[in-house]
Amino acid sequence: MSRPSYARPGMGGDSVVVCRDLRRRFGDRVGVDGVGFEIARGETYGLLGPNGAGKTTTISMLCGLLAPDEGEVIVAGRPITPSSTDAKRAIGLVPQDIALYPDLTARENLRFFGRLQGLGKARLAARMGEVLELVGLADRADDRVEHYSGGMKRRCNIAAGLLHEPELLVLDEPTVGVDPQSRNAILESIEELGRSGLSVLYTTHYMEEAERLCDRVGILDEGRLVAEGTRRELIAHVGHQAGLRVSGTGDLHALAAEFPGAVVRDGAVDLLVDDTGRRLAEVVGAAERVHVVITGIDTSEPDLEAVFLHLTGKALRD
Amino acid sequence: MIARNELLRVYRDRTALFFILVLPVVIMVIIGSTFFGEAGDLPIGVIDRDQSELSARIERLVDDSPALATRRYTDLDALELDVRTGRVDAGLVIAPGAERVELITDPIRRSTGTVRTVVRGVLAGEGARLGAARLASDLTGTDLDANLLTADALGAEQTTIDVPVMATGTPAEDDVNQFSYTAPANLVLFVFVNSLAIAASIVQARQLGVLNRIRAGPLRTSTILVGFGLSRVLFSIVQSLLLLSVGALVFGVDFGDPVGVALLVLAFSLLCAGAGLLVGSVARNGDQAQAIGIPVAIALGMLGGAMWPLEIVGPTMRGIGHAVPHAWAMDAWVELVFEGGSARTVLGEVGILLAFAAVLLLIGSRLLHRRLSAI
Ligand SMILES: Nc1ncnc2c1ncn2[C@@H]1O[C@H](COP(=O)(O)OP(=O)(O)O)[C@@H](O)[C@H]1O
Ligand SMILES: [Mg+2]
Numbered sequence: 001m002s003r004p005s006y007a008r009p010g011m012g013g014d015s016v017v018v019c020r021d022l023r024r025r026f027g028d029r030v031g032v033d034g035v036g037f038e039i040a041r042g043e044t045y046g047l048l049g050p051n052g053a054g055k056t057t058t059i060s061m062l063c064g065l066l067a068p069d070e071g072e073v074i075v076a077g078r079p080i081t082p083s084s085t086d087a088k089r090a091i092g093l094v095p096q097d098i099a100l101y102p103d104l105t106a107r108e109n110l111r112f113f114g115r116l117q118g119l120g121k122a123r124l125a126a127r128m129g130e131v132l133e134l135v136g137l138a139d140r141a142d143d144r145v146e147h148y149s150g151g152m153k154r155r156c157n158i159a160a161g162l163l164h165e166p167e168l169l170v171l172d173e174p175t176v177g178v179d180p181q182s183r184n185a186i187l188e189s190i191e192e193l194g195r196s197g198l199s200v201l202y203t204t205h206y207m208e209e210a211e212r213l214c215d216r217v218g219i220l221d222e223g224r225l226v227a228e229g230t231r232r233e234l235i236a237h238v239g240h241q242a243g244l245r246v247s248g249t250g251d252l253h254a255l256a257a258e259f260p261g262a263v264v265r266d267g268a269v270d271l272l273v274d275d276t277g278r279r280l281a282e283v284v285g286a287a288e289r290v291h292v293v294i295t296g297i298d299t300s301e302p303d304l305e306a307v308f309l310h311l312t313g314k315a316l317r318d
Numbered sequence: 319m320i321a322r323n324e325l326l327r328v329y330r331d332r333t334a335l336f337f338i339l340v341l342p343v344v345i346m347v348i349i350g351s352t353f354f355g356e357a358g359d360l361p362i363g364v365i366d367r368d369q370s371e372l373s374a375r376i377e378r379l380v381d382d383s384p385a386l387a388t389r390r391y392t393d394l395d396a397l398e399l400d401v402r403t404g405r406v407d408a409g410l411v412i413a414p415g416a417e418r419v420e421l422i423t424d425p426i427r428r429s430t431g432t433v434r435t436v437v438r439g440v441l442a443g444e445g446a447r448l449g450a451a452r453l454a455s456d457l458t459g460t461d462l463d464a465n466l467l468t469a470d471a472l473g474a475e476q477t478t479i480d481v482p483v484m485a486t487g488t489p490a491e492d493d494v495n496q497f498s499y500t501a502p503a504n505l506v507l508f509v510f511v512n513s514l515a516i517a518a519s520i521v522q523a524r525q526l527g528v529l530n531r532i533r534a535g536p537l538r539t540s541t542i543l544v545g546f547g548l549s550r551v552l553f554s555i556v557q558s559l560l561l562l563s564v565g566a567l568v569f570g571v572d573f574g575d576p577v578g579v580a581l582l583v584l585a586f587s588l589l590c591a592g593a594g595l596l597v598g599s600v601a602r603n604g605d606q607a608q609a610i611g612i613p614v615a616i617a618l619g620m621l622g623g624a625m626w627p628l629e630i631v632g633p634t635m636r637g638i639g640h641a642v643p644h645a646w647a648m649d650a651w652v653e654l655v656f657e658g659g660s661a662r663t664v665l666g667e668v669g670i671l672l673a674f675a676a677v678l679l680l681i682g683s684r685l686l687h688r689r690l691s692a693i
Contacts, residue, residue: 064534082539083539085536085538088534095530096527097526097527097530099527099528100526102526160531
């Protein structure tokens with residue numbers, strides 16, 4: 001978990017992305033409702049939120065696929081709109097869908113998208129080799145994409161976004177529908193890219209991914225950024241609470257009644273505490289009073305899941 | 319940049335391309351070889367309305383031809399039906415007085431050209447004989463049958479019997495063969511069908527998200543649009559050229575004035591591209607594009623004379639047919655192939671095709687532009 005900490009974005013200073021007050025409606029449905037954030041050069045920034053939170057809509061505006069109703073996007077110092085062609089070169093998009101031609105091989109797909117980005121022959125050939133190596137598809141590059149496993153397709157999808165050496169890599173839920181092993185491979189390559197100094201915008205509804213990859217995370221819900229910061233900063237939202245789980249025999253309900261907010265679940269009492277050491281002593285004392293024999297005590301650190309629950313009153317995934 | 323993009327798009331479609339380009343050719347080749355294998359015993363129906371010695375002679379000549387197998391009819395409707403359904407390849411009707419012999423054919427049948435040639439050959443001598451005898455009768459007022467015998471004796475050869483070919487409505491020229499109609503008709507039919515079939519690839523690109531990836535790149539929307547449109551025009555032109563070459567080289571079809579052909583192919587390809595863009599932007603998914611596009615293309619082909627000539631349908635259907643661009647394309651082809659038309663004489667049809675194309679391209683690119691602007 002020890003990752004180098006990057007300079008926090010100041011007032012636009014060395015930010016690779018600045019977006020301000022992005023809004024977009026679809027008919028009377030709100031897609032994104034006032035989202036703004038900055039991404040520092042070399043930083044991996046996560047947008048964490050459940051399905052329908054507005055992650056893809058935000059990304060689409062950021063990449064110039066969708067015109068915002070309000071707000072602005074600046075990437076690598078240049079404004080992005082659907083008609084800004086050159087500025088888009090700074091961005092490498094890895095869409096949520098596997099945006100590849102299934103009946104072409106990985107190499108043919110990459111060649112097509114590389115040329116679309118204006119890469120010359122020699123540079124394209126070199127880059128294709130590099131990105132195929134990075135995503136671990138070098139030995140399967142001449143297979144048709146339709147014959148790939150879900151994980152390989154995802155990796156190839158990422159490769160296509162990296163070809164033209166963008167300053168900012170934007171990944172929209174790149175691990176959806178992938179087996180755990182492939183997912184790990186994908187996360188590892190993104191970590192590697194992050195370490196190499198690439199700026200990354202990563203959206204996901206998996207809090208473990210956001211925790212593992214991202215220097216900073218924005219929590220998105222119903223089109224709004226409800227919180228933003230490093231993992232530590234976000235967890236501070238929950239207060240300094242930790243989860244305490246007391247298992248034992250006897251009248252657990254009586255024990256739970258001693259602590260406001262405590263619940264009995266699966267033969268154990270769950271409660272949130274701010275000072276684990278002091279509360280632990282109280283729990284042991286109370287257990288003696290109500291004749292509960294404690295068989296085990298577990299403590300857990302709060303995670304981004306708990307932060308999301310705390311901020312929105314909802315689970316990240318249903 | 320655009321051109322490169324184009325080539326890549328066409329290249330990308332190469333699996334479809336294989337079927338799209340090769341299939342019509344294969345069909346034409348099959349038609350050709352079946353035709354050549356079949357000559358020798360062509361069933362032909364005969365109605366004798368004259369019942370004279372002369373008509374009996376004509377019948378016998380037809381009977382004796384090794385290439386023809388005759389079947390006798392009395393009812394014209396029954397004969398026409400059998401021609402249409404293919405039970406016989408043609409119907410020979412000897413009119414009262416044996417003055418006229420009509421050949422009923424189905425112009426889209428592959429054997430039609432052969433039957434026509436064979437029958438004409440069989441009757442050529444008889445026509446000469448009849449002509450001479452009739453001339454003698456007219457001049458001398460003597461009995462026709464008697465003069466026929468005289469003519470036989472003289473071996474006169476002055477005129478040939480006219481065998482007007484019903485249903486095709488086109489003068490039977492010597493450089494016109496049985497593929498002269500089917501080759502351009504197939505071209506019109508297939509090039510259009512395929513332009514709608516590959517419209518599915520636009521829809522697919524949209525659905526796969528490839529279109530979004532393209533849009534996320536440094537290309538203008540208009541560039542992308544032109545790319546899509548141009549690739550389709552090129553595609554239709556290439557397909558047309560291929561089918562034209564096969565028609566000319568393998569089936570010996572003379573398509574007429576090259577400038578006229580070029581204009582016609584270009585106009586029709588623009589039209590196909592417009593239709594393709596339209597379907598590509600309207601259809602919800604690739605299957606829908608094909609499920610709707612292909613039957614529609616075939617129906618339009620039927621209406622517009624790309625399956626059978628509009629001359630054989632009633633005036634109402636012919637009128638309706640000309641609401642369809644195919645009919646104008648076929649008119650232009652008939653003009654070029656059968657009537658020795660030139661670029662100038664097909665200018666009207668080409669203009670109408672271009673108008674159709676302009677409308678379709680406009681609507682198609684508008685809709686696609688809208689699709690490109692919003693996700
Ligand atoms: N093209 C669209 N038309 C209508 N509604 C849309 C469209 N795109 C997104 N939305 C709506 O906007 C909201 C945010 O969607 P999205 O950005 O895709 O969420 P996420 O990517 O976080 O799952 C959802 O309520 C979704 O239904
Ligand atoms: Mg999404």
